[in-house]
Amino acid sequence: MGEPLRIGIVGAGAISGAYLDSLDRLTRPLRVTAVADLDRTRAKAAAGRAGDAVALGSVAELLAREDVDAVLNLTIPAVHAEVALAALAAGKHVYGEKPLAATREEAAAVLAAAGAAGLRVGCAPDTVLGTGTQTARKAVEDGRIGTPVAATAFMTTAGHEAWHPDPEFYYRPGGGPLLDMGPYYLSALVHLLGPVAKVTGAVSTPRAERVIGSGPRAGTRFPVEVDTHVTGVLHHASGALSTLVMSFDIPAARLPRIEVYGTEGSLSVPDPNGFDGPVELNRGEGWEELPVSAGFPGAGRGVGLADLADSLRTGRTHRASADLAHHVLDTMLTLLDAAHEGVTRDVASTCEVPTLVTTGRV
CATH class of the missing domain: 3.40.50.720 (NAD(P)-binding Rossmann-like Domain)
Incomplete structure (x- = not known):
């Protein structure tokens, strides 16, 4: 080795x-x-x-x-x-x-x-290399839901200031729910449905300031400089449409993390901020949990770095690549631009979908 x-x-x-x-x-x-x-x-x-x-x-x-x-x-x-x-x-x-x-x-x-x-x-994120997203991806690639038509992705929280002792950077340029949590969801959607070709959306900032809720600076108020609620529609190059909601303004919700819908069935995909979790398939006869069929089992943060180390040895392309991260970033920034302008905008970049992770350890 x-x-x-x-x-x-x-x-x-x-x-x-x-x-x-x-x-x-x-x-x-x-x-x-x-x-x-x-x-x-x-x-x-x-x-x-x-x-x-x-x-x-x-x-x-x-x-x-x-x-x-x-x-x-x-x-x-x-x-x-x-x-x-x-x-x-x-x-x-x-x-x-x-x-x-x-x-x-x-x-x-x-x-x-x-x-x-x-x-x-x-x-990062390398969470999408775990058994959750990868098992779902294999189900899509195996045709278990037919031709993918659409997906939904929801990340809703009241904001990170409730638990983080120094949360200001989440609310400054470079932060916000889309740039902070969006990479998990968009990376998963690219693994599942391929790169994004164009986007449209809407944004809001309901509160001009936030209050730190824990730690030695609890009670400190600070300004909000970014959009804190983002809704978007992603037009994948494959033809599928993904509906996205990323929010720091929702105190409670029962929305699924990710679902993928095809011509012959639907998939429930676990939280892409985690490595594993149940993947469920419904082809019209109720939901059934699928056995793990792909992904690194028992993975933790850093598995993407280990995969990069392995790629240096073998000469292959590493999966948590800069090309994918660049496309995800470009998609998010284009979505914010489109939302502020009230238009649909093309995403200038694209990327290769990383290779499926067959079960095994890095």
């Missing part, structure tokens, strides 16, 4: 724990060698969880290390592209949290830099 891919983590915030929980149990060789965070105390805590990793106080220190082959970029969305470009310039592969970047221009710069350097860039 060769030498392990040596990982340097940039950003030791809340999401880093989920990665550290799963990286050490992935069977393809990955080894965290360094952790950098502006808060050195957080860096030390994360490095301690990773075993013999070194804690650093700056990105520059991490990028200068020869024992870092790839950067796991867990910074806030506004600096995703900045960190990725610096890592590529230092000769490191990159795998980052979503979104790939805050703007199309930044995303294009990351893709160009990776191509010029001959380096790999991967991007």
Whole structure:
């Protein structure tokens, strides 16, 4: 299996724990060698969880290390592209949290830099590589619902300020329900129905400010700078239509996460923010749960990075690719543009649908 891919983590915030929980149990060789965070105390805590990793106080220190082959970029969305470009310039592969970047221009710069350097860039979400989305995808590809006609995707919550102690970045440019949670749902829809060709939608911002609900800053008020309720229709190149609702303004709902409808049946798909969950099929005689037939079982955050490491060994294209992440970002930004303009707009980008994950472990 060769030498392990040596990982340097940039950003030791809340999401880093989920990665550290799963990286050490992935069977393809990955080894965290360094952790950098502006808060050195957080860096030390994360490095301690990773075993013999070194804690650093700056990105520059991490990028200068020869024992870092790839950067796991867990910074806030506004600096995703900045960190990725610096890592590529230092000769490191990159795998980052979503979104790939805050703007199309930044995303294009990351893709160009990776191509010029001959380096790999991967991007979350890798949840869609779990058994939930992949089993549903195999059912679609096997013709279990006939020809796909439409899908629905709903993410509804009252907002992240209720639980996150520092939620402001969710409500600044680069945040909002679509850019924050949309990548999970749009990535799943692309896996299920293919790339998106055009979009239309509507948006609103019912509240001009929010209040932090937990932690040492509870009660602090802060302004909202983005759309917090987004409704859209995605026209897939395949001809299928997806209806999308992403909201930080809904306190409670009973909407399904994702459903896919075909000429011969319907699929209930589990939450794409998770790796597994029941996939149910209804062909007119009631709902039946399908057995797991595809996807990485027992996966956790970082399985996309492990898949990237494996792709370096085998020469294939990694599944949580920058091309997919770029198309998802472009689709989301085009949807927001179309909503503000009150028009339907073509999505300029496209992507190859990643290969189906046959059951097994990375």
